[in-house]
Amino acid sequence: MKRIYVKEEWCLGCHLCEYNCAFANSGMTDMVKALRGKTIYPRIQVEQDENGVTYAVSCRHCKDPICVKSCIAGALSKKDGVIEIDHSKCVGCLTCVLVCPYGAVVEDGSGVAQKCELCMKNTCGSPACVKGCPNGAIVYEDRGDAE
Amino acid sequence: MKQYVIIGNGVAAAGCIEGIRSVDAEGRITVISAEKHPVYCRPLISYYLENKTDLQRMHYRGDSFYQDNHAEVIYGRTVSAIDKDAKQVTLDNGDTLSYDALCCCTGSSPFVPPMQGLETVQNKFNFMTIDDSLALEQAVTPESKVLIIGAGLIGLKCAEGLHSRVKQITVCDLAPRVLSSILDDKCAAMMQKHLEQNGISFILGTSAKEFSGNHVTMQNGTALDFDVLVLAVGVRANTALVKDAGGNVNRGIVVDDACRTSLADIYAAGDCTEYHDISSDTVKVMALMPNAYMQGHTAGVNMAGGEAVFDNAIPMNSIGFFGFHCHTAGAQPEGCEMYEESDENHIKRLFVKDDRLTGFMLLGHMHRTGIYTALIRNKTPLSSVDFDRLRIEPQLSALGSAYRDKVLKGAV
Numbered sequence: 001m002k003r004i005y006v007k008e009e010w011c012l013g014c015h016l017c018e019y020n021c022a023f024a025n026s027g028m029t030d031m032v033k034a035l036r037g038k039t040i041y042p043r044i045q046v047e048q049d050e051n052g053v054t055y056a057v058s059c060r061h062c063k064d065p066i067c068v069k070s071c072i073a074g075a076l077s078k079k080d081g082v083i084e085i086d087h088s089k090c091v092g093c094l095t096c097v098l099v100c101p102y103g104a105v106v107e108d109g110s111g112v113a114q115k116c117e118l119c120m121k122n123t124c125g126s127p128a129c130v131k132g133c134p135n136g137a138i139v140y141e142d143r144g145d146a147e
Numbered sequence: 148m149k150q151y152v153i154i155g156n157g158v159a160a161a162g163c164i165e166g167i168r169s170v171d172a173e174g175r176i177t178v179i180s181a182e183k184h185p186v187y188c189r190p191l192i193s194y195y196l197e198n199k200t201d202l203q204r205m206h207y208r209g210d211s212f213y214q215d216n217h218a219e220v221i222y223g224r225t226v227s228a229i230d231k232d233a234k235q236v237t238l239d240n241g242d243t244l245s246y247d248a249l250c251c252c253t254g255s256s257p258f259v260p261p262m263q264g265l266e267t268v269q270n271k272f273n274f275m276t277i278d279d280s281l282a283l284e285q286a287v288t289p290e291s292k293v294l295i296i297g298a299g300l301i302g303l304k305c306a307e308g309l310h311s312r313v314k315q316i317t318v319c320d321l322a323p324r325v326l327s328s329i330l331d332d333k334c335a336a337m338m339q340k341h342l343e344q345n346g347i348s349f350i351l352g353t354s355a356k357e358f359s360g361n362h363v364t365m366q367n368g369t370a371l372d373f374d375v376l377v378l379a380v381g382v383r384a385n386t387a388l389v390k391d392a393g394g395n396v397n398r399g400i401v402v403d404d405a406c407r408t409s410l411a412d413i414y415a416a417g418d419c420t421e422y423h424d425i426s427s428d429t430v431k432v433m434a435l436m437p438n439a440y441m442q443g444h445t446a447g448v449n450m451a452g453g454e455a456v457f458d459n460a461i462p463m464n465s466i467g468f469f470g471f472h473c474h475t476a477g478a479q480p481e482g483c484e485m486y487e488e489s490d491e492n493h494i495k496r497l498f499v500k501d502d503r504l505t506g507f508m509l510l511g512h513m514h515r516t517g518i519y520t521a522l523i524r525n526k527t528p529l530s531s532v533d534f535d536r537l538r539i540e541p542q543l544s545a546l547g548s549a550y551r552d553k554v555l556k557g558a559v
Binding site for chain 2: 005006008045047048055060062063069070072073074088091097098101105106107111143144
């Protein structure tokens with residue numbers, strides 16, 4: 001299935017993916033109104049290594065998702081390869097944050113958990129981080145599945 | 148067609164059903180459920196009292212879970228005996244069920260130490276099941292004064308759940324600190340302060356000496372009146388069925404990495420078991436919901452003829468009260484080094500021994516903690532990562548470019 005992959009050699013470290021992610025999931029139509037003056041809680045995180053190389057990290061939609069197995073509220077599930085959160089069931093215990101080995105599940109600023117759902121539940125249609133990356137450093141493609 | 152019997156209907160049982168069905172679509176699964184509810188999220192019983200969830204949303208799986216998995220549930224019945232030679236179980240109504248593979252997911256029961264005069268208390272409750280929560284909901288009023296015995300995870304979640312429904316909550320514990328099984332003195336003190344700021348009172352380092360109706364006298368002389376008593380001292384694994392059948396049992400049912408008991412074709416999973424904690428290299432009862440699911444799933448796969456192991460279990464807890472969270476995992480072995488960062492509102496303590504992260508306690512700031520948890524779980528040599536950067540902030544960038552390429556450029 002298609003997933004989000006990064007090309008760190010192209011990443012500028014501009015953090016635009018974080019803003020595009022926060023906007024896409026804000027439910028608002030105006031980016032300025034959605035983000036201006038606000039702390040953003042994106043579902044993708046830009047990291048920088050000791051050599052200054054940058055890249056973005058988001059949910060890997062793993063084959064054997066420990067977040068789904070660990071969720072105490074039955075709110076996380078995997079459907080058609082995509083790991084999603086039922087926000088009506090999440091109680092904000094943050095067990096998923098405790099167990100995700102990639103640090104890809106994060107708190108949303110209001111106390112509950114959120115994660116990349118490949119922009120399938122918002123109006124974006126395809127991942128906003130990929131569409132908005134100015135240097136093609138984030139791609140959405142099929143590289144097969146884990147063994 | 149194989150016959151599978153699962154005793155218990157909690158999350159370990161749900162994991163077992165899903166594990167079986169990942170291998171065997173045909174076999175017949177029968178679940179024996181003492182509680183008259185489909186599998187629900189047990190830790191959410193306090194969130195129910197807080198109105199953060201409801202009975203429908205507390206279901207662990209969708210409405211058609213059993214139907215989709217072709218599992219039959221016998222509600223309101225318990226198993227009275229396992230006959231390992233005849234490979235059948237006898238229910239409390241005398242019915243018998245044959246099995247090819249059996250999984251014991253019997254959970255744990257509240258442990259109530261003998262306390263003088265306890266029988267004179269009218270309004271007393273445990274806090275383990277949804278029915279306990281519903282009964283407490285009925286028993287309290289905005290004028291209630293609640294006494295909770297036990298400042299562990301169950302007692303404190305109960306306190307949080309009842310907080311907005313009652314006038315006063317006092318929690319007492321023999322231990323000198325709150326959450327004594329998962330937090331050390333400094334971390335516990337910060338959590339206790341936060342709880343006190345939210346109106347919870349504590350009597351710690353002493354136990355109840357004598358009850359008389361709605362009155363208690365503590366060993367240290369403190370006396371208190373209350374209307375509702377909650378007993379949350381601790382739990383004991385329900386091991387009797389396997390023990391009586393001749394299986395190995397200590398504090399929990401002894402299981403291996405494949406969740407097999409010492410008896411042929413009998414598996415066990417969840418809070419009724421004891422198993423290997425790789426962070427401390429000891430065997431213990433770790434009554435934790437994520438582990439229960441993973442054990443149940445492992446048992447199910449093996450029962451159906453597949454191959455699975457759960458060989459990296461560690462204790463881990465994510466728990467928060469009134470918006471203030473803590474994450475703990477692993478162990479704090481003797482002779483470990485501690486890396487610490489703290490200020491008024493947060494503490495980070497990482498425990499390191501023999502080139503491994505063995506455990507941590509984090510309070511107040513929970514961001515990407517799972518990267519630390521994975522270091523414990525995978526026993527990653529710290530000499531192979533950039534721990535100086537990692538201990539400041541959990542990040543994949545400190546785990547080396549080869550790992551990063553594997554995780555971010557391919558499917559995992």
